[in-house]
Amino acid sequence: MFRLLNLELQKLLLNRTSKILIFISFILPFFVILLSSLKINVFGFFTLELGELGVFNFPVIWHLTTFFASQFKFFFAIVVVSMIGNEYSNKTIKQNLIDGLSKKEFILSKFYAIVFFSIISTVLIGLISLCIGLYYSSYNEFNIVIRETNFLFAYLVKLIGFFSLCLFFGMLAKRSAFALAFVFILYIVEWITFGLLTWKFNMDIAEKIQNVFPLKSMYKLIDQPFQRVAMSKFPDKGELMYDYAVHWYEIAIVLAWTALFTFLSYRLLKKRDL
């Protein structure tokens, strides 16, 4: 396993473009969260301090940081599709196989790299949230601090799921740009299907079905936190209530997609003549 991970890390880290993109995908969310936690004086009119709003309180902060950090997953998605695209355009995939890497090992090495970087990203986000939380939060009891850390787990699953999807599209299209286009097309297809289902049945059923689709199910793992923040400000407004928790079945759906996409990538490579 470490041999395969090592192989992929060498391929990625010696390539300047992917090194920069990996750096950005980790550092950018880190800094955005860090900056947002600072007290900002807006041209001397008023000071903006998000900490005052209570958004950095435990346990809300886990929800908030993982939601925002996951918006930056697109940078690493570029790395994932290009690591497949490059292997095809340099024909090194063929050479790797001839040199004695099996097709299974080839896909696994890519998958391990995805898991590896997702874990690093999760740990970084976990650390920064913990630091900011400990600094701002009104409650520092251990029980409250660790409550809802399952958002971190959801974040990890979400990243791995999304990157597996990119891996599959990368294998399918063989070219980075086309693979990203496929992801975008899938996004549109999911919404069109949602629209059709709403028209045929009703919104409720359509939404339940849409929650199983690959992209939507990954998005659904960490619901948007704005409503929750508003909810805490106006606790008496019942219509703001919504289900924002991470549910086991949401995790299960995404894990199933992850397994499916990884397996399909392998099948695709196995069937293909290079």
Added chain:
Amino acid sequence: MEPILTLNNLTKKFGHLTAVKDLSFTINKGNIYGILGPNGSGKSTTLGIVLNVVNKTSGDFKWFDGNTSTHDALKKVGAIIERPNFYPYMTATQNLKLVCNIKGVDYCKIDEKLEVVGLLERKHSKFSTYSLGMKQRLAIASALLNDPEILILDEPTNGLDPQGIHQIREIIKQIAEKGTTILLASHLLDEVEKVCSHVVVLRKGVKLYSGRVDEMISSHGFFELKSNNQEALIALLENHKSVSNIKIKDNLITAFLNEPIDSGTFNQYLFNQGIVLTHLVQRKESLEEQFLQLTDKN
């Protein structure tokens, strides 16, 4: 003899096109094999199948004694296919380290093999800065990293200049002298003739011949003759029992033999018959002529 690779009725179809048809042959240890055939005759496809990058349609192949999986066998094989494929942004050493990791070979082999192909001074240059000849030599170094039992080369001199071709052939000869089995696919006949001891001839995916290069067609060669007395010579040749066929082009008479006869005896015979030769050459068909005869016949 110890078999290294055995093919049994291997077939590959790309849709309606049959690229390789019912191909069977065996590669034994210690020989240098050539796979010869025009472009599109299925050479690369055959190599692709045994190297696990092309899926076969039917038939089977086995590496070594048949108890080794293809995946494990490939770790004892060195192969380069068509063009050298490496990561352009890595240096020679970095590229070879990656191959070492795949094959499970120690890094200390890298400098040793770069020395063999004469790239040691450029080992820290990026692959993208190499000339085609250097890229091809790096590919050979990479294939040699694991001290393979068999080296598979697919058109290794394709696209190289004469110097590059010469360098690659010298390297191949050096490797062959050390007793490594070599399988060389090429459409260049003189390349195969210069390097190989055995040959497999393919055309349109069908095997036309496999065996020793010098036994490719049962032929006793031919004489090229000239004389001032053409008519008498032709008349004599037509009645000679060792001559199966004669061809006349300009003043040159080519007499094909159906049994071995040495040029001295032949000359003496003609002289006794009152014919003085102005030109006498005894030759065997070149591989090119044999190859064309073989492909024309079928």
